[in-house]
Amino acid sequence: MANIKNILSKFFPSKKYDLRYSSKEFTQELLEEYNLSRPKGPQNKLCFAPFKSIYFGHYGKAHVCCYNRDYVIGTYPKQSIKEIWQSKEANNLRTWISNNNLDYGCQLCKNHILAKNFAANKAKQYDELKLNSNGYPSVIEFELSNTCNLECTMCSGTFSSKIRQNREGLAPLPQVYDSEFVEQLTEFIPHLEEVKFYGGEPFLIELYFEIWEKIIALKPSIRISVQTNATILNTRVKKILEQSNFHINISIDSLIPEKYEKIRVHAKYNQVIENIHWFRNYCKERNTFFGISACLMQENWDEAADFVEFCKGLDSQLYFHFLTWPEQKALASLPNMEIEKIYQKLSAQVFEDGTIIHQKNIRHFKDTIKQIQFTAKGEQSQKLSFNDIESIKKALIAHIEKSIEYGDKDKKRKKDELIQKLDALVDLFGAQKVEDGISHLNFNEPLELNQFIEFFENKSIQELINLSTDKNTKEQ
Secondary structure: OOOHHHHHHHHOOOOOOOOOOOOOOOOHHHHHHHHHOOOOOOOOOOOOHHHHEEEEOHHHEEEOOOOOOOOOOEEOOOOOHHHHHOOHHHHHHHHHHHOOOOOOOOHHHHHHHHOOOHHHOHHHHHHHOOOOOOOOOOEEEEOOOOOOOOOOOOOOOOOOHHHHHHOOOOOOOOOOOOHHHHHHHHHOHHHOOEEEEOOOOHHHOHHHHHHHHHHHHHOOOOEEEEEEOOOOOOHHHHHHHHOOOEEEEEEOOOOOHHHHHHHOOOOOHHHHHHHHHHHHHHHHHHOOOEEEEEEEOOOOHHHHHHHHHHHHHHOOEEEEEEOOOOHHHOHHHOOHHHHHHHHHHHHOOOOOOOOHHHHHHHHHHHHHHHHHHHHHOOOOOOOOOOOOHHHHHHHHHHHHHHHOOOOOOOHHHHHHHHHHHHHHHHHHHOHHHHHHHHOOOOOOOHHHHHHHHHHHHHOOHHHHHHHHHHHHHHHO
8 A cells, every 4th residue: 555655746746856055964865755744745945934934032133933043134123123024134044945955043953854853843834824925924923031930940041030030140131122113013913824922931921912912903813822831821811812812832841740840940730730721721612723842851751652642631732842952951961872762662652543633643752752763873963072172262253153143243342252251261270170161062052052152241250250269169
């Protein structure tokens, strides 16, 4: 009997991909297999995010999706929303994607394709959205604030105000988005199909309520998707939900109360489960999307199958985020032999048949296992290894060149200040101690390196010396 690939190939004949400018790891066969896995069949681009989406993140920096936080296409309020969408940087990324090149900040999706974990590939989400002929985006994603009530162990101050204040001891993130930003959205809202809201915790972010009210007034049919930790469900939240059709995705990383509360610090498991069922009923009544997301990491990989069964009971979709940072929690940091054992144990899991959604979750589970096997084989992008301070400096400078927006007059100053601080620590403690202190970092991971640079930028040389002195004293 012909398999699904053979069936699809009759309707979507193989095409030759131009690989002259593509990511070097891609082959014709791999791209063809990925394309056949897409929800609407093979497409003429690996990803439509640069053509359909704009994502606003912290510090006013804009990207094309939440997975690519490394490549900046513009900055608010230095540029208007329209100027950012039409920027040279945005057009450059569109050109690279059109040439099958995912080397400009798209490493997560590139690794998913290489591992054949197609179900987890975020690029496929943009296939479902229309491509506006008038040139406007059809989706805007918002991550405007890190306001959050939790201190999750795998998270950082970039995404949690509580962690930034209590664990990292850093000043609050600057609030660059304002009512003028909301007003500029007026031009874009009529052309949108979907808006997505991330945090922090979205239901604690004041500006989001302002945006929701404007959307409801201008185009209430827009799909409003919210990624929430399900801890906030008060009268105000229920009132805004009643005015439109919200689509809810909930983050929960364990189904064991004690473990859940240890991972998601300050959350109460029983209350969250109660809220999950409320949100599920809300979405069911309105026929909107309801999903569950879990960060797959060392603490909870053994619950992966339990999540599939949990979502079966809710008749909800499941998504596993394959955690890569922080390194000490990631499966990839385990010895290969241990990773292989995890793969063998999970691959032996057997599920009973169920609804279409359940079958989809089982496929996603199996694709996630492929990612684990891919990790065990060591085929994933290797970390940079640092043998000396100069190589660390080069990595910092290269990343700053990529991450600081083009044309920034302060770029050279920022580079010089970082290197001066690094040199000051080397002079005081010696190169070996500094190397030992930071050479474990994965500078191929944009989020981790961004946090390292941000930490350096927010601390004076004297503060860094004090921190280093304290650390050395404790170690002694």
